Amino acid sequence: MKRKIQILPSGISLVDKKWGGFYRGGTYLLIGPRKSGRTLIALQYALECAKQKEVCLFFTSIRPKDLMIMAASIDFDLQYYMNKNLIIVIRVAPPNELYEDVNNDDFLVEYLNDIVTVVDQHRPNKLVFDELTQFIGFSNLESLNQVFRQTTEIIEESDITSLYILGQPAAPSSRALIETLSLSATGIITLDKSDEIEGESKSETESGFITITPNVGHTEGKFTAKFFIEPYKGVTTEKTTDFSVDTPATPLKESSEYTSLSDIEIPDEKFSVSSFYSETDFKLILNNQIALFKSTGQSFSVISFKLNDVIVNKNLLTLNQLQNAIRLSTDKKDKICVVEDKVLVLLTRGEQKSTNNLISRIKSNLPVNNETDMKNLLDNISVFAVNPDDTINSAEDVFNKISKESFETSKKIFFQ
Secondary structure, eight states, rough: OOOOOOEEOOOHHHHHHHSSEEEOEEEEEEEEEEEEEESHHHHHHHHHHTTTOOOEEESSSSOOOHHHHHTTTTTOOOOHHHHSSSSSEEOOOOOGGOOOOTTTTHHHHHHHHHHHHHHHHOOOEEHHHHHHGGOOOOOOHHHHHHHHHHHHHHHHHHHEEEEEEEEEESSSSHHHHHHHHTTTTTTTEEOSSEEEEEEEEEEETEEEEHHHHHSSSOOOOEEOOOOOOOOEEEESSSOOOOOTTTTOOOOOOHHHHHHHHGGOOOOOOOSSSTTOHHHHHHHHHHHHHHHHHHOOOOOOEEEEEOOOOOHTTTTTTOOOHHHHHHHHHHHHTTEEETTTTTEEEEEOOOHHHHHHHHHHHHHHHHHHOSSHHHHHHHHHHEEEEEEOTTTTSSSSHHHHHTTTOOOOHHHGGGGG
């Protein structure tokens, strides 16, 4: 370790009360079922990091808009800390969105190795991965043990404290995966929503039980407590709010430091939520795709579509109609974003064949009934493709290339 080992507050009430916090440079697992408060705990951990003026790298498959709303429920203005670069949100795509063979251990090894690549780029103090379950479906447990241990050791050597979120294992095979990861963990936090643990019954107002188990250090030992999910406080073991069926919901607090939910940018939901993303979300996904390209060589394409003024003035096609034609033509794994007068599509496979297939499908989905109108449309729809190279280091580089596109040169792609 580069610095003397320290224990720092984690933002997790039972951990801070019993252990004093997390070891700097430690690796911790948080295991629990869905809807148990796992992401809220991860956000509390990130907030505590930001309060200490340290940088937290937050990997998530959740849309940033939804993450902001969850943060706001515990009085945490995520956007404020993102703007200050104290919390860096990295949107990750599930393996099955990029690879056809999601059970191939080699692909999962690449995914885990990518964590180190992104960490090297941002140099954070803390790390959250919410959640890691979908990336550990290894057939060979020894391979999982080796790559996860290697990943954690590299990160620990940089004094980065990590919190990995995992789903509660249901099958023996899932439990074996979790046990394999536990071999490399400093400590384990378990959330349980069952009705009874060690003879203690759970009342209707209690969310469940939280258990912290040391693996390395934390000689204070193992502890279990009841936990509650409370407005503005998140997941806590000290219940202060008494709710009843007849009690109205507590209104949101007013604070000059926090931004109201109405100020959070929310994308237009007229189309499929699974395919259309806000500009902020799209850039986060694109940055993740660029990092993947840098580390594995996995190519991608960003295709920009733009209507010429001739089409707009003659009412031959509206931007909404173009959006809909593109939506109908894309696969579920493709990402769409509308930026001003352009519609962008991220193809996670960068082959020319994928681009050509997309364009062919769009042509067939355009709302045109005769050949003359179709020819006018194809002559006046600008299409510009950006593929990754040494000049592309961030989403902003891609957007800059698109903003400088030349209509005369870019439209020709439609005739390939």
